[in-house]
Amino acid sequence: MSVPADAPILTSDAMREAEAACAVQGTSLSELMELAGAAVADTAWRMAAGAPILILCGPGNNGGDGYVAARLLATRGAAVRVAALSEPSTELAKAARAGWSGPVEAVDGRLAPAPLIVDALFGVGLSRPIADDLAAILGHFADRRILAVDVPSGIDSDGAADWMPPLRADVTLALGALKPAHVLLPTAPACGRVLLAPIGIAANKAMRTLPRVRETQPEATAHKFTRGMVLVFAGPMPGAAGLTAAAALRAGAGYVVLNGSERAPFSAIIAESDAKFGERLDDPRVGAVVIGPGFPAGDELLFDVEAALDSGKPLVLDAAAIDAALPRLSETPRKTILTPHEGEFARAFPQLYGSKIDRAKAAAARTQAVVVYKGADTVIAAPDGRLVAAWPGSPWLATAGTGDVLAGACGAMLARGGDAFDAAVAAVGWHIAQAARIGPGLVADDLIRD
Numbered sequence: 484m485s486v487p488a489d490a491p492i493l494t495s496d497a498m499r500e501a502e503a504a505c506a507v508q509g510t511s512l513s514e515l516m517e518l519a520g521a522a523v524a525d526t527a528w529r530m531a532a533g534a535p536i537l538i539l540c541g542p543g544n545n546g547g548d549g550y551v552a553a554r555l556l557a558t559r560g561a562a563v564r565v566a567a568l569s570e571p572s573t574e575l576a577k578a579a580r581a582g583w584s585g586p587v588e589a590v591d592g593r594l595a596p597a598p599l600i601v602d603a604l605f606g607v608g609l610s611r612p613i614a615d616d617l618a619a620i621l622g623h624f625a626d627r628r629i630l631a632v633d634v635p636s637g638i639d640s641d642g643a644a645d646w647m648p649p650l651r652a653d654v655t656l657a658l659g660a661l662k663p664a665h666v667l668l669p670t671a672p673a674c675g676r677v678l679l680a681p682i683g684i685a686a687n688k689a690m691r692t693l694p695r696v697r698e699t700q701p702e703a704t705a706h707k708f709t710r711g712m713v714l715v716f717a718g719p720m721p722g723a724a725g726l727t728a729a730a731a732l733r734a735g736a737g738y739v740v741l742n743g744s745e746r747a748p749f750s751a752i753i754a755e756s757d758a759k760f761g762e763r764l765d766d767p768r769v770g771a772v773v774i775g776p777g778f779p780a781g782d783e784l785l786f787d788v789e790a791a792l793d794s795g796k797p798l799v800l801d802a803a804a805i806d807a808a809l810p811r812l813s814e815t816p817r818k819t820i821l822t823p824h825e826g827e828f829a830r831a832f833p834q835l836y837g838s839k840i841d842r843a844k845a846a847a848a849r850t851q852a853v854v855v856y857k858g859a860d861t862v863i864a865a866p867d868g869r870l871v872a873a874w875p876g877s878p879w880l881a882t883a884g885t886g887d888v889l890a891g892a893c894g895a896m897l898a899r900g901g902d903a904f905d906a907a908v909a910a911v912g913w914h915i916a917q918a919a920r921i922g923p924g925l926v927a928d929d930l931i932r933d
C-alpha cells in the first residue's frame with residue numbers, strides 16, 4: 484500500500500470546482516474524460532501485461548472513463564471486454580459509450596471474469612452504499628487483479644461514511660487529485676497502491692499527502708541554541724518524558740532540558756529538579772515546551788500546563804495536557820501543536836462530525852492550534868485549513884511509547900522557530916522515516932537510538 488508523496492487531496496465538491504475551473508480555462512469535460520480514460524488504459528495495459536481485461540462500467544462519468552479506456556486498449560490490440568450495469572446516464576458517458584464499438588455484456592451472475600478487472604462502476608458520484616445483489620456479483624471477482632478507476636466502487640470518496648467496497652483494489656488510479664478516502668481508515672487499505680493521473684486539473688494543494696522527508700543539515704554557522712532548545716516537563720512517569728526528551732535531541736534540537744526528573748536518557752540531556760521550572764520557562768533561549776508524556780490527568784498537570792500557557796512559549800501538548808489546556812487555547816493564539824490519538828481526540832472534541840480530515844480541521848480551527856490527529860491514518864491540520872495526510876505511515880509504530888517520541892520530535896521541529904504546521908509535518912515525516920529504517924521488532928526506544 485502506498486500513495487504518491489506531496490500529492491493534492493480534494494473532496495468531491497472541490498473536485499467539481501476544479502473541473503469547472505478547467506472548463507473556464509478552455510479544457511472541456513470531454514477532454515478531461517479522454518485524458519482520464521487514456522491514463523486508465525495505460526495503467527491497465529501495464530498491469531495486464533498481455534492478459535485479457537474486463538472493464539466494468541457504471542452509469543455515470545466513472546463508467547465514461549471505462550468506455551474511453553476500453554476503446555484505447557482495443558486500438559492497442561489488448562483483449563478487452565466491457566460489461567455495464569445499465570445504459571449511461573450522463574451526456575459525457577453516453578458519448579464515451581458511443582465510441583466503444585464492441586459488445587457490452589451485462590453485470591450479472593453469469594459474467595465471466597478476466598485476469599485483470601477494471602472497476603469503473605462508481606467514482607466520486609456515489610451517493611449511497613451499493614446494493615447487496617451487486618456486491619454479491621462483484622464478490623466473485625475478488626481473487627482477480629483489480630484496477631480501480633478514481634476510487635474502488637462502493638466507498639464514499641470524501642471519507643465521511645465507512646462503506647467498504649466489495650472489490651479491494653490492487654491499484655487505484657486517482658484522477659486529478661487524491662480523495663480523502665484514499666488516505667483515511669477504513670477505506671485506505673482497500674485502495675491498494677494509489678497512483679495519481681494529473682489529467683491537467685490545477686488542484687489546490689492546501690490538503691496533500693506527506694511530502695518526502697528531506698535530510699536537512701544544520702547551517703554551517705549553527706550552534707546548539709540556534710538549532711533550538713526544548714524544555715520537556717517530566718510527570719510522575721519520567722520514562723515517557725525521557726523518551727520525549729531523547730527524541731527531541733535525536734530529531735535535531737541543539738539543547739534539551741528534562742525538568743522534574745532525576746534521570747537523563749542521554750548524558751547530553753540536562754535532567755533537573757522541578758524547582759527550576761519557573762526559571763526555565765523564563766529562559767528566552769527555550770524555543771518550545773513539551774508537556775503531557777508521563778503525566779496522568781490531575782492537579783499537578785493542570786498547574787504545569789497553566790504555567791506553560793502563561794509563559795507564552797510555543798507548546799507541544801500531548802495526552803492529558805490537551806484537555807487541561809483546552810479552555811485557554813484559543814484565548815491567546817501562540818504556536819501550539821496538539822498530538823491526540825483517537826481516544827484523546829474523542830475526549831477533547833466530542834461534538835465534531837464528518838471524516839477524520841473534517842474533524843481534524845474543525846479541531847484546529849476551534850483551538851487555533853495545529854492538530855496532529857494520530858493513528859495509522861495520521862492527519863495534521865492547521866487552523867488556516869492546510870492539511871497533510873500521512874497514510875500509510877509505518878505499522879511498526881503501533882507499539883507503546885511511540886507517541887511520546889513523536890511529541891519530542893514536534894518539540895525539536897517547533898523550537899527551530901518556523902511555522903508550527905510545517906514543524907508538525909516535519910516531525911511526523913521524521914517519525915515515519917525512523918520507523919521505516921528500523922522496521923521489524925521496533926520498540927519505541929529504537930527510534931531514539933543511533
Ligand SMILES: NC(=O)C1=CN([C@@H]2O[C@H](COP(=O)(O)OP(=O)(O)OC[C@H]3O[C@@H](n4cnc5c(N)ncnc54)[C@H](OP(=O)(O)O)[C@@H]3O)[C@@H](O)[C@H]2O)[C@@H](O)CC1
Pocket residue numbers: 498499501502515516519541542543544545546547548572573604605606607608609610611612613614632633634658659684
Ligand atoms: N472530476 C473530474 O475532473 C473528472 C471526473 N471524471 C470521472 O467522473 C467520476 C464522477 O462521475 P459522476 O459524478 O458522474 O459520478 P459516478 O461516480 O460515475 O456515479 C454516479 C452515477 O452512479 C449512480 N449511483 C450513485 N450511487 C449509486 C448506487 N449506490 N447504486 C447504483 N447507482 C448509483 C448515480 O445515480 P443517481 O445517484 O443519480 O441515482 C449516477 O448515475 C469521477 O469519479 C471520475 O471517474 C473523469 O471522467 C474526468 C475528470
Ligand SMILES: Nc1ncnc2c1ncn2[C@@H]1O[C@H](COP(=O)(O)OP(=O)(O)O)[C@@H](O)[C@H]1O
Pocket residue numbers: 824857858859860861875876877878879880881882883884885886887888889
Ligand atoms: N498502524 C499504524 N501505522 C502507522 N502509524 C501508527 C500505527 N499505529 C500507531 N501509529 C503511530 O504511533 C504513534 C502512537 O502514539 P500513541 O497512541 O500516543 O502511543 P503512546 O501513548 O504509547 O506513545 C502515533 O504517532 C501513531 O500515529
Ligand SMILES: [K+]
Pocket residue numbers: 545602603604605606631632633634635636
Ligand atoms: K471506480
